[in-house]
Amino acid sequence: MAGLEKSMAVKWQVYTSADELPEDQQELLREAELALDKAYAPYSNFHVGAAVRLDNGEILSGGNFENAAYPMCLCAERTTLAAVVSTKPDSIVKQMAIRVRNPERPVEEPAAPCGACRQVLVETEGKQKGNIQILLQGETGPVYVLSSAKVLLPFYFDGSFL
Ligand code: THU
Numbered sequence: 230m231a232g233l234e235k236s237m238a239v240k241w242q243v244y245t246s247a248d249e250l251p252e253d254q255q256e257l258l259r260e261a262e263l264a265l266d267k268a269y270a271p272y273s274n275f276h277v278g279a280a281v282r283l284d285n286g287e288i289l290s291g292g293n294f295e296n297a298a299y300p301m302c303l304c305a306e307r308t309t310l311a312a313v314v315s316t317k318p319d320s321i322v323k324q325m326a327i328r329v330r331n332p333e334r335p336v337e338e339p340a341a342p343c344g345a346c347r348q349v350l351v352e353t354e355g356k357q358k359g360n361i362q363i364l365l366q367g368e369t370g371p372v373y374v375l376s377s378a379k380v381l382l383p384f385y386f387d388g389s390f391l
Pocket of ligand 1: 270273275276277292293294295302303304305306341342343346
């Protein structure tokens with residue numbers, strides 16, 4: 230007998246270029262692009278930049294931070310969220326923009342955050358009781374706008390299970 234089938238819809242907005250977005254979102258994408266230069270990625274050579282806008286309007290950003298012991302690598306999303314909790318622990322993260330750069334070939338599509346970063350973003354949403362709008366773009370090309378980290382991780386684990 231077949232089990233009861235269930236489904237979850239994942240919805241996001243696609244813009245063909247950043248020019249179509251409001252100025253605050255364009256600014257955050259530019260800051261994430263600048264943050265590509267903060268990446269320390271001598272092993273993968275894959276640069277990731279993330280920028281967040283806080284509830285007071287301030288922007289913080291970070292890049293990925295790799296390690297010769299590969300599993301210790303920190304993603305840009307998490308170095309940026311660490312900057313938030315270490316410098317502005319009471320602030321609310323309203324938006325995060327994520328950009329990527331691969332010196333081997335132009336990245337023309339948005340790259341999605343890894344599973345670990347999705348989990349940390351969902352935890353941050355729970356901590357602050359507010360969604361984080363996520364903006365994704367490669368070096369060029371379309372921009373994806375997601376209303377929450379939970380769009381990236383619909384089947385999430387959180388403190389309600391503990
Ligand atoms: N990386 C990020 O910074 N964010 C992600 O969401 C995916 C991967 C980094 C980790 C590593 O330094 C490099 O990209 C290649 O995996």
